[in-house]
Amino acid sequence: MDVAEGLSRVRERIAAACSRAGRDPASVRLVAVSKTKPIGMLREAVAAGQAIFGENYAQELREKAAALAGVEWHFVGALQTNKARLVVGRAALIHTCDRLALAQELSKRAAAAGLVQRVLLEVNVGREAQKAGVLPENVPALLEEVRALPALACEGLMCIPPEEGDPRPGFRLLRQLGKACGLPQLSMGMSADYEAAIEEGATLVRVGTAIFGERAP
Ligand SMILES: Cc1ncc(COP(=O)(O)O)c(C=O)c1O
Numbered sequence: 001m002d003v004a005e006g007l008s009r010v011r012e013r014i015a016a017a018c019s020r021a022g023r024d025p026a027s028v029r030l031v032a033v034s035k036t037k038p039i040g041m042l043r044e045a046v047a048a049g050q051a052i053f054g055e056n057y058a059q060e061l062r063e064k065a066a067a068l069a070g071v072e073w074h075f076v077g078a079l080q081t082n083k084a085r086l087v088v089g090r091a092a093l094i095h096t097c098d099r100l101a102l103a104q105e106l107s108k109r110a111a112a113a114g115l116v117q118r119v120l121l122e123v124n125v126g127r128e129a130q131k132a133g134v135l136p137e138n139v140p141a142l143l144e145e146v147r148a149l150p151a152l153a154c155e156g157l158m159c160i161p162p163e164e165g166d167p168r169p170g171f172r173l174l175r176q177l178g179k180a181c182g183l184p185q186l187s188m189g190m191s192a193d194y195e196a197a198i199e200e201g202a203t204l205v206r207v208g209t210a211i212f213g214e215r216a217p
Contacts, residue, residue, distance in 0.1 A: 003041050004048035006211040007032070010194075014205070017198035028198055031074050033190075033208030035060065036215045039067050045211065046071060054095070054206050058083035065090045076158075076187075076206055078132050081105045089113050095158040095187045095206070098122040098133050103146045110151035118153045120187050121146065123177060125170035126162035133159065139177050156185025156203070167193045171200035 010030065018025045034042050035056040042053060042064065053068075055061040056077025065073055075091035081102050087094060088109040097103050097119040110117035121142060124133030134142050139157070146154045157178050161170030171188050178186050178201075189197025191210040198205065208215065 003044040003212060006213070007045060007048045007050055010207055010210050013195055014198060017195040021199045023198065027203060029204050031076065031187075031204055031206045032211050033076060033206050034064070034212060035077070035208065037208075037212045039064060041212055042068055042071075050211075054208075055091075058086035061090055062086050074204075074206075085109050088117050089115055092118060093155070094119045095204075096120070096122045096132065097146070097152075097154075098124075100142060100145050103142075103149055103152060107149035107151040116151050116153050118155055119146070120156045120158040120185060121154060121183075122158045122160075123174055125159045125173045128162055131160065136173060136177055140181060143181055143183075154183065156183045156187065157181075158187035158204075160190070161188075161193075168196055168200055171197050171202070175201040 014028055015025050018028060029052060031052045031054040032045050032050050033054040052072045052074060054074045054076040061073060061075060072092045073090055075087045075094045076096060079096050079102060084105040088106055106117050122133040123139060124131050124135055143154060146152055157174050159170055159174045161167040174186055174188055185203050186201055187204040188202045189205040191207050194205040194207055
């Protein structure tokens with residue numbers, strides 16, 4: 001799998017989806033999800049113009065951020081409270097804040113570092129028992145608590161819809177919630193469904209496999 005080729009194919013599809021939806025391509029940012037991928041592949045992506053990378057593991061983010069400067073890191077994985085310190089400040093945006101205890105820890109660590117940490121709230125749009133994320137009806141309450149924290153800035157919502165079936169109802173629900181809460185950023189869409197997500201209003205798409213190839217299991 002050639003990274004530059006993968007990227008250019010994804011960019012073309014993003015542009016086409018924007019065109020179908022009557023959207024400005026500049027309103028969609030591509031997060032290249034690089035978890036488990038070697039730093040050499042990330043460098044290839046940088047050489048092809050990619051500027052934002054998404055990582056799922058705190059330790060891996062720390063190592064890669066030390067090895068590759070000048071790019072924007074996003075954290076898109078499940079985040080344990082005791083790993084928050086590894087991610088605060090390193091990730092420009094944390095997509096996966098889904099509970100108050102985590103938000104409090106992130107804010108505490110950000111305040112100690114003298115910065116404001118940007119976050120998204122992860123929403124369990126499919127109400128799946130095994131999935132992370134706040135339930136849709138609990139978003140306003142969590143948002144209010146997060147907005148009261150001094151060193152967090154909540155910019156939007158993120159979701160991973162159920163693997164089976166049409167992802168669009170989940171995307172639409174996220175968009176409605178974002179609108180109702182005054183949150184402009186919507187992180188939704190992965191390799192299998194980023195075009196649909198863009199048609200439904202995504203402002204951030206998180207694409208791994210379509211750029212870097214399959215991950216080892
Ligand atoms: C939260 C999240 N978003 C996006 C991706 C990228 O998925 P894909 O490789 O299907 O594009 C992953 C992959 O692990 C992920 O965990």
